[in-house]
Amino acid sequence: MRYWRELYTSVFTNREHLILDRIRILIIIILMITFDGVNKVYQKDWLALQDITFNINKGEFVFICGPTGAGKSTILKLIYKGEEPTSGSINVLDQDLSLLKKNGIPKLRRKIGIIFQDFKLLQDRTLEENVAFALEVTNTPPRNLRKKLMETLTYLHLSHKKFSYPYQLSGGEQQKVAIARALVRDPYILLADEPTGNLDAKSSQDIINILLDINYKGTTVVMATHNLSLVKKVKKRMLRLVGGKFVTEK
Amino acid sequence: MSLRIGIREGMRTISRNNSLFFLSLFVVAISLFLLSLFALVTANLYSFVKILNDKIEIIAFLDEHTNVEVLKSNILKISGVTNVIYISPEQALKDLKSELEETQEVLTVFENNPLPASLRIKLHEKYKNVGGLEEISSKILLLRGVRETIYGGELVDELKKITNIITIFDIGLLLIIILSVIFVIFQTIKLTIFARSTEIEIMKLVGASNSFIAIPFTFEGLVQGMIGGLIAFALTVITVQVAISFFSNVYFPRWWFLLISVASGVLFGIIGSSVALRRFLK
Numbered sequence: 223m224r225y226w227r228e229l230y231t232s233v234f235t236n237r238e239h240l241i242l243d244r245i246r247i248l249i250i251i252i253l254m255i256t257f258d259g260v261n262k263v264y265q266k267d268w269l270a271l272q273d274i275t276f277n278i279n280k281g282e283f284v285f286i287c288g289p290t291g292a293g294k295s296t297i298l299k300l301i302y303k304g305e306e307p308t309s310g311s312i313n314v315l316d317q318d319l320s321l322l323k324k325n326g327i328p329k330l331r332r333k334i335g336i337i338f339q340d341f342k343l344l345q346d347r348t349l350e351e352n353v354a355f356a357l358e359v360t361n362t363p364p365r366n367l368r369k370k371l372m373e374t375l376t377y378l379h380l381s382h383k384k385f386s387y388p389y390q391l392s393g394g395e396q397q398k399v400a401i402a403r404a405l406v407r408d409p410y411i412l413l414a415d416e417p418t419g420n421l422d423a424k425s426s427q428d429i430i431n432i433l434l435d436i437n438y439k440g441t442t443v444v445m446a447t448h449n450l451s452l453v454k455k456v457k458k459r460m461l462r463l464v465g466g467k468f469v470t471e472k
Numbered sequence: 473m474s475l476r477i478g479i480r481e482g483m484r485t486i487s488r489n490n491s492l493f494f495l496s497l498f499v500v501a502i503s504l505f506l507l508s509l510f511a512l513v514t515a516n517l518y519s520f521v522k523i524l525n526d527k528i529e530i531i532a533f534l535d536e537h538t539n540v541e542v543l544k545s546n547i548l549k550i551s552g553v554t555n556v557i558y559i560s561p562e563q564a565l566k567d568l569k570s571e572l573e574e575t576q577e578v579l580t581v582f583e584n585n586p587l588p589a590s591l592r593i594k595l596h597e598k599y600k601n602v603g604g605l606e607e608i609s610s611k612i613l614l615l616r617g618v619r620e621t622i623y624g625g626e627l628v629d630e631l632k633k634i635t636n637i638i639t640i641f642d643i644g645l646l647l648i649i650i651l652s653v654i655f656v657i658f659q660t661i662k663l664t665i666f667a668r669s670t671e672i673e674i675m676k677l678v679g680a681s682n683s684f685i686a687i688p689f690t691f692e693g694l695v696q697g698m699i700g701g702l703i704a705f706a707l708t709v710i711t712v713q714v715a716i717s718f719f720s721n722v723y724f725p726r727w728w729f730l731l732i733s734v735a736s737g738v739l740f741g742i743i744g745s746s747v748a749l750r751r752f753l754k
Contacts, residue, residue: 302677304677325681325682328676328679328680328681328682329679330679331676331677331678331679332678332679336677342670342673342674342677343674344671344674346484346485346488355678356678356679358477359675359678359679359680359681359684360679361477403678
């Protein structure tokens with residue numbers, strides 16, 4: 223009798239665990255980024271971020287807007303652990319970043335694609351090598367690497383220029399290469415820090431369209447920009463920052 | 473796998489950033505050459521001092537018809553004597569002839585061999601000073617069959633004093649040169665790595681692990697050090713060839729120099745790049 227009771231409780235608790243696990247997985251799937259009361263103070267008591275709290279769910283497209291120096295880039299840096307918060311907690315892909323050790327940072331960044339205003343391409347490598355580099359870092363087998371590379375370059379219409387060096391490309395094309403590099407590893411999250419800052423209106427619109435399409439396919443996109451007119455056209459969720467604080471959330 | 477990619481990355485930067493690579497290779501080679509040159513001077517100084525030291529001995533001239541074997545064994549019993557070598561009158565004449573190559577006719581004056589037989593007495597290191605030489609020499613003079621002894625006397629002490637001062641000075645200078653060479657090599661490698669800080673930043677942003685970033689740079693440091701060491705060795709060999717035409721006898725343990733200059737180049741290259749990288753890989 224006692225045996226049966228024990229068996230019953232063990233099965234029951236196991237099942238409970240299973241349900242909890244399912245719920246947890248569901249939360250991971252839904253919640254991509256969580257900031258909870260995050261403060262960031264840079265040297266000399268400069269308060270860059272003040273009590274920032276927000277959630278970003280899977281599949282969302284979120285703009286972080288605000289004037290220069292409002293703290294947009296700081297938020298992105300905190301997400302990929304390029305900076306540490308002074309206080310508050312940050313959760314990215316079900317990982318409490320304060321518990322993430324130094325050697326875990328590369329693994330986190332492999333799940334996140336990042337693009338910048340200044341593209342950050344390796345100048346001594348061709349377009350193709352720049353994109354392939356993101357895969358080599360993770361020791362992707364050559365065959366998979368070629369396949370993934372072809373797919374990504376075709377998707378972004380870059381195949382015909384794959385042997386060009388960054389300096390031979392226009393700004394819009396360079397940003398596309400940066401997007402390809404971010405995208406080639408199928409990231410869960412794509413972070414874009416003023417991706418259109420250096421581009422003309424047409425190229426900017428191209429880049430936004432690409433980001434929207436990537437988002438449509440399921441990747442969460444977080445884009446920091448000071449260009450409000452661009453944001454208004456797109457009609458997506460907007461977090462507005464002024465002086466390190468959220469003003470309104472639309 | 474990542475080692476293979478790392479080495480390939482290193483090769484790539486060597487072939488593409490070659491101006492920077494050759495600049496620091498040049499600095500490494502010249503620094504190591506300077507070090508080898510000074511090591512060469514030091515090695516020769518030591519070998520010269522050693523030769524001089526070996527020449528500190530007592531020569532005992534013998535009476536005719538002396539029983540050399542008995543005398544030899546008696547001298548060997550004196551404490552401080554390590555070895556006794558018998559020089560026959562014929563041998564002495566031969567040595568003299570070879571020393572006086574140009575003035576051999578002087579010897580033709582003599583009908584017979586005028587030189588006496590002698591014993592060259594080698595001493596323990598402790599006795600190679602005025603006191604020690606006098607003490608042993610006076611003991612030898614008491615033995616039957618010894619006519620006379622000669623030794624360096626006070627000159628030995630003077631010589632030792634001078635060589636000691638030179639040696640200390642030389643070691644001090646060598647240390648300073650070693651430290652400055654390390655400093656110059658480290659600084660140069662640091663500059664070349666700093667020039668590529670954006671590259672490192674990009675690597676980190678796409679999720680490269682620290683070892684993935686470090687391997688190409690360390691490999692470059694290794695290649696730089698190895699080639700730099702080989703160039704330094706080649707320059708040293710040329711210098712020795714030139715020096716031989718001036719000094720006729722130059723002490724140059726070739727393989728040791730090759731080994732040490734390449735090994736120190738590789739060591740400085742690897743350590744230098746690792747130290748410089750540490751700042752980026754925190």
